[in-house]
Amino acid sequence: MKKTFNLFLVLSTITLSTFAKPVQNDDPSLLWFKKTTEVIHFQLNKAAQTYKPGKNPRSVNPDGTVRLAGLTDWTTGFFPGSLWYGYELTGDKTLANEAKNFTLALDSIRNIKNTHDVGFMLYCSYGNAYRITGDKIYLPALADGAANLYARFNPTVGTIRSWDFAWLHYPVIIDNMMNLEYLYWSANEFKKPEYANAASIHALTTIKNHFRKDYSSYHLVDYDAKTGKIIHKGTHQGVTDDSAWARGQAWGLYGYTMCYANTKNPKFLQQAEHIASFIMNHPRMPKDKIPVWDFDVHNAMDTEVLAPRDASAAAVIASALLDLSTQVKDGKKYADYAEDILKSLSSDAYLAKPGENSYFLLKHSVGAFLYNSEIDTPLDYADYYYLEALKRYASIKKIQI
Template sequence: MKKTLALFLAITAFSINTFAQLKQEDPSLEWFKKTSEVINFQLNKAAQTYKPGKNPRSINPNGTVRIAGLTDWTTGFFPGSLWYGYELTGDKALAEQAKKFTIALDSIRNIKNTHDVGFMLFCSYGNAYRITGDKTYLPVLADGAANLYARFSPTVGTIRSWDFAWLHYPVIIDNMMNLEYLYWSANQFNKPEYAKAASTHALTTIKNHFRKDYSSYHLVDYDPKTGKVLKKGTHQGVTDDSAWARGQAWGLYGYTMCYENTKNPKFLDQAERIASFIMNHPKMPKDKVPVWDFDVHNALDTAELAPRDASAAAVIASALLDLSTQVKDGKKYADYAEDILKSLSSDAYLAKPGENSYFLLKHSVGAFLYNSEIDTPLDYADYYYLEALKRYAAIKKIDLSKNRTSIN
């Protein structure tokens, strides 16, 4: 207990000093400074508690921590969170731990049976290379990108998401997130065909995944021989035709990112229309942290049946902040995202130091229909929350560079 308290006090002092230098006289950023203290403490403790290659994913109903192994689609998020934590706080210890947890994922470069290699490698190795410039990270990224591109079908016009035997050629809206890996790899490794595949996937998804109100289906199953749509449905939402909250977030983030990489106005239009659907939805709670599916009939009444999904909120916030920098009237997006971040940084969602098994955010939903990860922390909620905070700091011109030290 004494050791934990001493560590908390030391890290708190570090964080207070860091952010006091940034905006010492700006009381409107008090929440941001307070959040940084929690981030630094929780991430340091998590890195000391868990082992590389066995990353914290969520908390089981019995209180134990669910661990993400090397083939788990979420396994890249914890190393990525450590990298983002380093960027936000300047704590070199987080960078050192991030490197350990990243290189433990080396064998993922050989995985060929899922689109999730984007989440697994680009969030870990991608951030590692972006921050350090260390070229030893590149071979893994090159192999993973090649395997992701190999899942693209010119006939269907998409990248296959899963290899499940009971589906013909499934594509889920989540797949939009992993296009960023291909765009980046196209430039990094001189593979223009990667970018072309990513844009084709995005255009096909606009055509087949979205409804007239710009809400999205979770899954579209195609005929691999003809590209014909066989079925539209869900493995996540309350019904096939409902608006699963995180799915809407994936779409918003994906099309914002696609526009940033291509400047194709179709992608910007799609992103803004999805943003409008989310921001103006009548069932969005006042704190702007959505329930797990917008179409749960009692979404604003019964927490037991309609738990909030902080992971969806974090993805939405990060996407809106990015979108705000891509358009002339971006303030409405930045302001909405700021409201989300303030909600997530409140006591209602942000863990207290030493609690929550060292995750940052509480109250996310993984897969409600399967009674899996309901009202629990999630590693990807933390990852996109940290990314959103970093983007917020950039927009607000909060100088995070004063405490940087070389980590090469």
């Protein structure tokens, strides 16, 4: 298959005056980007040929087999979304065709009502499909999924319920912030202003109850559904209830940056910048800016055995910081930090060689350390947000091929 690198497709939405002139991808400073795009092109094509729609690659098990994501798996929308981003980054129409096949295989997710994760599942797949193609074939599933997500909003609590687990009352996790984008988009697309209102109320309630004085975040807050009172603050992911689980901090940064983009509410921008400062200035952030799985792991900087890195958190942080850099006057500090992350992720230490890593892009992510699940493994959402960050980087830098 002939390799193409038509990055004009990604230069659509983001501009930043800091970067004045377009650059060519043969610029010596962008050789890392060209190499990365070549790896992406190869790996995504091979992955699409290897896996079957409806059974999407999620991670790699300790025995080397691939863990697949079925139709009810919260991560199942990321692989189709990665194919869509791969198409934008390479211009390869084969990837677009594969992306369509893998996306349409998720149609029944429109009927899922028991989780907030329909945002990840549908907006990352169907949402990108519609954004790129404009094909209305993707709208019915998006409309149904958004209605089901909105139905989980409780105005008394002021949040969207995350899980329906029997041992919790009304749990809300920081991850929920990511799925608000689906509601903001749907409010506009389907003329449902109540969706956007619910998203904003959720974000404001989360500022009040999820964050500590240093702007680190709890993973979970459990509420009384009838009164809205807080029952418990804790974690299902971090070292302790009071620790700063790395991907959770990334979710918050991304979520509030996105909320500000959709509402222009200065409270959301202020929150995003506070979270960014917490992350960027954290004393336990490694030199390569790829965080360990929890910032509060004991001896986190001394041993990889105790503190494996989480490339998925780094990818989300990079994508969020690039978005944030376009929304503030002094955005260069955020863009520069994100560029450092992307260069680290694109190095041999984290980026797979063509044909390796079961055709995933990134190595060294952590899913759920406390449950001994997906530790130091590729993850589909690490790849997704890495690709999104690369697309945003190309747009900001005005890369031309």
